[in-house]
Amino acid sequence: xxxxxxxxxxxxxxxxxxxxxxxxAQHFREYFVKLWDKKYPNEKWHDDVAKRNLxxxxxxxxxxxxxxxxxxxxxxxxxxxQNWDISTLxxxxxxxxxxxxxxxxxxxxxxxxxxxxxEIEIIRRIRNEDxxxxxxxxxxxxxxxxxxxxxxxxxxxLFGKDVEKxxxxx
Numbered sequence: 001x002x003x004x005x006x007x008x009x010x011x012x013x014x015x016x017x018x019x020x021x022x023x024x025a026q027h028f029r030e031y032f033v034k035l036w037d038k039k040y041p042n043e044k045w046h047d048d049v050a051k052r053n054l055x056x057x058x059x060x061x062x063x064x065x066x067x068x069x070x071x072x073x074x075x076x077x078x079x080x081x082q083n084w085d086i087s088t089l090x091x092x093x094x095x096x097x098x099x100x101x102x103x104x105x106x107x108x109x110x111x112x113x114x115x116x117x118x119e120i121e122i123i124r125r126i127r128n129e130d131x132x133x134x135x136x137x138x139x140x141x142x143x144x145x146x147x148x149x150x151x152x153x154x155x156x157x158l159f160g161k162d163v164e165k166x167x168x169x170x
Contacts, residue, residue, distance in 0.1 A: 014137075019148075020126070021086065024155070030159075032089055032092055035101065036098070045081075059097050060097065087124075104117045105118065119154045123151070126151065
C-alpha cells in the first residue's frame with residue numbers, strides 16, 4: 001500500500017487544480033456571459049434561453065453546414081455555462097465561431113499589450129501543459145509560483161485588478 005501522506009509538490013498540484021477548476025473557471029463563465037452580452041446586446045445570454053439556444057445551434061455548424069458533433073460543441077449546445085469546464089469555456093470564447101474576441105496573433109508576432117484572446121491562450125497552455133496532460137499529480141514550488149504569476153497576470157488583465165487580490169492568493 002502506498003503512503004497516503006502528500007508531499008509539498010502534490011499539495012501544489014491540488015492547489016493548482018482548485019484554482020483552475022473552481023476560481024478561474026467561474027471567472028471565465030462570467031467573462032463569457034459579459035462578452036456574449038456585449039456582442040449581442042439585443043439577445044442577452046440569460047434573457048431568452050430558447051432563443052439563445054437556437055442561436056447557438058445556428059452558430060455551431062461546421063464548414064460543410066452540418067451541426068458540429070465534437071464534445072465541446074455538445075456541451076456548449078446545452079447552453080448552461082455553469083456546467084462548462086475550463087476547456088469548454090475557452091473553446092466557447094476562442095474557437096466557437098461566435099467571434100467574441102479578436103483572434104490570436106502567431107506567438108512570434110505578439111507584442112504588449114496582449115490581446116484578450118492571447119491572454120486566454122496562456123490559461124489554455126497552463127491547463128494543457130501543467131494540469132491537463134501530465135504524468136503525475138505533482139508541481140514543484142518553483143513551477144507553482146511561475147504558474148500562479150501567469151494566472152494572476154491574466155486574471156488582472158481580463159477580469160480586473162480586484163480579482164487577483166480576492167481570489168488568487170496562494
